[in-house]
Amino acid sequence: MSPGMAAQASSWTVGVRPGKTAGCGRPGRGAPGPAESAVAVRWRRQIARCASGILLGELVPVRAAVAPPPSLFGLARSPPAGVDAEPPRISESRQGPEARPAPPPPRPAAPGRRRRRDPPPRGLAPCLGETASRAPIAPVGSGAPEGTLRGGRDAPGTEDAGSRRRRAPGERGPPQTARPPPDRYPGDPRKRAPGAPGLSPTGSLHPIWLLCNREAGLVPEHFSQAPQKLSFYSWYGSVRLFHFRVPPDTARLHWLLHASQESSRACPDVEITVHFRAGAPPVINPLGTSFSNTTSVRASFCIRTLFSTMLLGNTSVNISYPAPGDWFVAAHLPPSSQKIEVKDFVSTCAYIFQPDMLVMRMVEVSILEPDVPLLKTLLSRPTYLKVFVPEYTQELRLELQGCASKDGPGCPVQLTVGTAALPRNFQKVLTCSSLSSSCHVLLPSPPWGRWLQVVAESLAEPPLSVAFSAEATLTACRPWRLTLHRLGQNSSDQSNNTSADQLPHPGPRAPGPCGRECGGPLRLLSYPLLREDLDVLSVRFQPLDGVMVLLRPDLLSVMRLHLDTGMDSGGSFTVTLRANKTEITNSTLIAACVNAASPFLRFNASLNCTTAFFQGYPLSLNTLSPTASLTIPYPETDSWYLSLQLVCPESPRDCEQARVRVETTLYLTPCLDDCGPYGQCLLLRRHSYVYAGCSCKAGWRGWSCTDNGTAQTVAQQKAAALLLTLSNLMFLAPIAVSVHRAFLVEAFVYLYTMFFSTFYHACDQPGEAMLCILNYDTLQYCDFLGSGASTWVTILCMARLKTVLKHILFVLGTLVMAMSLQLDRRGIWNLMGPCLFAFVIMSSMWVYRCGRRRQCYPTSWQRWVFYLLPGISMASVGxxxxxxxxxxxxxxxxxxxxxxxxxxxAAFLLPPREEQVEPWACSQRLSCHYQICRNDRDELYAVT
Structure with missing residues (x-):
């Protein structure tokens, strides 16, 4: 790399705009005027100030309640009452020294004549006030609110925010657009609906963004998704994930983060954490737990801000030249307090979060062909270039030539190569300050099979121009391949014992400066892999000629793994290598690298696995450790490569005749080891994107439930299982009382509850203490239904209703609870509602009997002291x-x-049996030694 090569510190900025933005789109005080007044002219002045004072890509939000100028949007009406008519002047610090003076106001039109509408100022992109119609997607599964796309070109049924329809012949002025309705809550920002400022609670009103852009050749686009309710973090399922796609050739990416709340009462100010990652969901660790020994995790980029700050709409993240493709935003609240809260029992504060993505796309992009100089002249605007990198490219050389400036000697040109991807930025910045030295940059192993973005910017003053010539040179070679014909022979003969003589011969050498086979000692052997999709987020890769790969010191083996379907980034990618111990000597070392976008090709130079724009994952095998494993949670959506080579760091001559066979195991799973014995792997969904997470039990924590810092011992787990299961034997008391008092239906309900509660909690235990006789979901449903039915029949039994009416209510209430549990199993009011209704029936019957008998019911004080008060106390404490x-x-x-x-x-609250009903017992025996109940004996001796 030349001396002028410098690494860029960062291409993203996190900005919190002040609460009051001077100028740009904020009208001033004044009385509203007619549609053909000077309001439109003042708005044009304001746009001109924005164009001269605001940096490229800066976005200034305009409240949707403010009416846009009529002459700009074709509205032949006056602004609503209370709306400011004249924008204030922008402060000198915002305008800059080159701010143009405002044009004088136009003369009033003559009566009876229609005044001509002036077009917007030249050289300025029109302020986009249109809002595209929403295109909702039908919810699937969980019924979560689906996302919407606003102002994007890819939205079905929507209009591009940067497009305008052509005016009809004879039409004057810009096309008419509908003005959005005013904000429903213009005063208190806490009562605004989720999303950007100015949204109505129904979500039908979009924000108006005033795009003030000095550069031409950029097209704005706006993307958004439906807001989601944030949760306190306990595991990855409590994270709210947003999935966006950044278009190619994007120059600026601007994230706008909005927050609001549902409840009207004051909520505490909490901290909101937002994570960003390109290519895959961010891997986070808010609890500070440990990962497994084979898992390699790189921290994601995140920002933390208070809810009150985000409530004002002041939080934004800017990224220059972002990587195209999938981008993910994950938000959550601080870790939870571990308290188990009953759903819908107490109203809680609901924090709503919604990100908006605004991009500026390049329109004019020049193609930089290999070995063909491209002449360019820089003025004040950057010049956008891109070069295509084919497969099997070993190195890319980008060089500046013939740089000349009118200012004098030197080359005030800066080249930015590559795109930015959070959290790490591998962009290369080339700055040429002297003409004497060579101004070039070398990119080893650039991304294969894609366009590489290059941005040229002038470092000279705006009036000066700089001319230069850019040239790209590629160094590539044709790899050795294992053909299908040879693979068939190998598999039929000895699929797992590939010898050196069975290796294919190289094909014709590709053009380019290649020494020996290609680039000196480098020779590349490409192994084709078979991708086998097993299930959701479950893929297995296997070489076509078996599982063994033959390694040689003079041959680099490369495997390409297709994880670029867009649905593979939600799992865990595992690579396991096993070498034959008898074939490894003390001086040999098997080096391996796992990289995305392009393989690592320079094992002879270093073992850091770093390519041009990616830091790979290294692996090594030797005599002491012949097995190596690597797990990558949430791998980026891309083509991944596994590079292997046999090296001898100490004595290279010892490796000339060495041959080592390595067994490769490559697969993608939803969770590592299915979250182990103390976790449960759950599939999560956001729209059509599916990803997986581990829910841990018994005190185990971590990404794959491998952190045992707070884990319970086996003895504690068994004790807990015995407590939860044997405590249900207490239901034997109400069962015995019910049978003794002839409440047979109630007895069977208690028996049903005891049985399913016992086995549900036995199945709910982790590890060795688990016992499931039925499906877990079935046991849980029956347990919840039995608990509600037990309370329902107990209260109705205390009401002392007629037998037929009581049994009808038993069946009706059970059916209602069964339906409500199917709708929402965790909702407390689905069970409390029928129970409160039964309590009302019981209270009404007791009051009726009190009035009829002229005394308190129940009449016995012993009944109150020894039964009702203990039963009520136990129920209240429970x-x-x-x-x-x-x-x-x-x-x-x-x-x-x-x-x-x-x-x-329940045992204390059950009423005594009816006076006319005798106990359910067999007290006498007949002479024939048969036990017959007393009720049947009377009928047996009846005279007919």
Whole structure:
């Protein structure tokens, strides 16, 4: 790399705009005038100030309640009352020294004549006030709100925000566009709907963005998705993920982060963490847990800001020349308090988050052909170039020649090569300050099979021009290939024992400066792989001639893994290498690199696995460790490459005749080892994008539930399982009381609850203490239904209704609870609603009996003291524990106590049997030694 080569520190900025932006799109005070007044002229002045004072790509939000100028958007009406008519002047610091003076106001039109509308100023992109119609996607599965695309070219049924229709012959002025309705909540920002400032609660109103851009050749586009409710972080499923696609040839990327709240009451100010990553969802670790030994994780870029700051719409992230393709934004609240909250029992604060993506795309891009100089002249605008890098490119050389400036000697030109991808930036910046030295940059292993972006910018003053010539030179070679015919012979003879004589011969050498085979000692052997899709996020890669790969010191072996479908980045990619111990000597080393976009080709120079724009993952095998494994969670959407070579760092001559066979195991799974015995691998979905996460149990934590820092021992797990299951034996008390008092239906309901609650909690345990007799979801549903039905029949039994009416209500209430549990299993009011209705029935019957008998019901004080008060106390304590005292740490104890209090309260609250009903018992025996119940004996001796 030349002396003028410098690494760019960063191409992104995180900005928090001040609450009051001087100028740009903010009208001033004044009375509204007619449609043909000087308001349009003042707006044009304001746009001209923006064009001269605001940097490239800066976006200034304009409240949707402010009416746009009539002459700009074709609205033949006056601004609404209370709207400012004249924009204030921009401060001198915002205008800059080159700000142009505002033109004088036009003369008023003569009465009876229609005044001609002036066009917008030249050299300025029109301010985009249109809002594209939403194109919702039908929800699938969970019913989460789907995303919308606004102002994008790829949105079906939407209009490009940068497009205008052609005026009809004879039409004057710009085409008419509908003005959005005013903001429903213009005063309090906390009551605004989710999304950008000015959105209505229904989400039908889009923000108006005033794009003030001094550069030509850039087209703006706006993308957005539906807002989501944030959650406190406990595992990756509590993260809210947003998936965007950045168009190719993007010069500027601007993220606008919006926050709001649903409830009207004051909510505490919490910290919101937002993560960004290109190519795959960000891998985060808010809890500070450890990963498995074979997992390689690189931190994602994130920002942390308070909810009050984001509520004002002041948070933004700017990226210059971003990488095209998939970009992911993940947001969450701080780690949760581990308290188990009952859904819908107490109203909580709902924090809503929504990101907007605004991009500026290049329109004029010049093609830089290899070995063909391209002459360019720079003025004040950058020049955009791109060069295509074919496959099997070993090196790319980009050189500046013939640089000349009118200012004098030197070359005030800066080249930015590549695109930016958070969190790490591998862009190369080439600055040529002297004509004497060679001004070039060498890019080893550039991305294969794609366009490489090059931006040329002038460092001279705007009036001066700079001429230069750019030339790209590629060094490539044709690889050795294993043909299908040879593979068929190998597989039929000895698929796992490939010898040196069976290696194919190289094809014709590609043109270019190649020494020996190509670039000196480099010779490349490409192994074709078979991709086998097994299931969702489950893929297996296998060489066509078996699982063994033969390595030689003079031959570089490369495997290409297609993980570029767009649906593979939500899993975990695992690479496992095993070498034969008998073939490895003390002086040999098997070096391997896993890279995206292009393989690592320079094992003889270094082993850091770094290509032009990617830091790879190194692996090594030797006599001490003949096995190596690597797991990459959420791999980027791209073509991945596995490079292997046999090297001898100490004595290269010892490797001349060495041959080593390596077994490769390459696969993609949703979760590593299925989250282990103490975790559950769950598939998550955002629109049509599917990704996986681990939900850990028994105190285990971490990305794959491998962190045992707070894990329970096996003895603790067994004790917890026994507590949760054996505590249900307390239901034997209400079962015995029900049978004794002839409440047979109630007894069977308690028996049903005891059975399914016992086996549900036995199946809900992790590790060795788990026992499932049915599907987990079935056991959970039956447990919840039994708990609600037990409460329902107990309260109705206390009402002392007619037998037929009581049984009808038993069946009706159970059916209603079954339906409500199917709708929302975790909703507390789905069970509490029928129970409160039963309580109303019981209270009404008790009040009726009190009025009829002229005394309190129940009439016996012993019934109140020894039965009702203990039962009510046990039920109240159980409800208090269930709703406010359960946490993840004390769940095993508090939930067991809840089981015992619920069963004990039912035993105390059951009423005594009816006076005309005798106990269900067999008290006498007949002479024939048959046991017949007393009710049947009377009928047996009846005289007919």
């Amino acid at each position: 409800i208090a524990i269930y709703t406010s005292m359960m946490t993840n740490d004390n769940y095993y104890y508090t939930h067991s106590i809840w089981h015992m209090l619920l069963a004990g309260g």
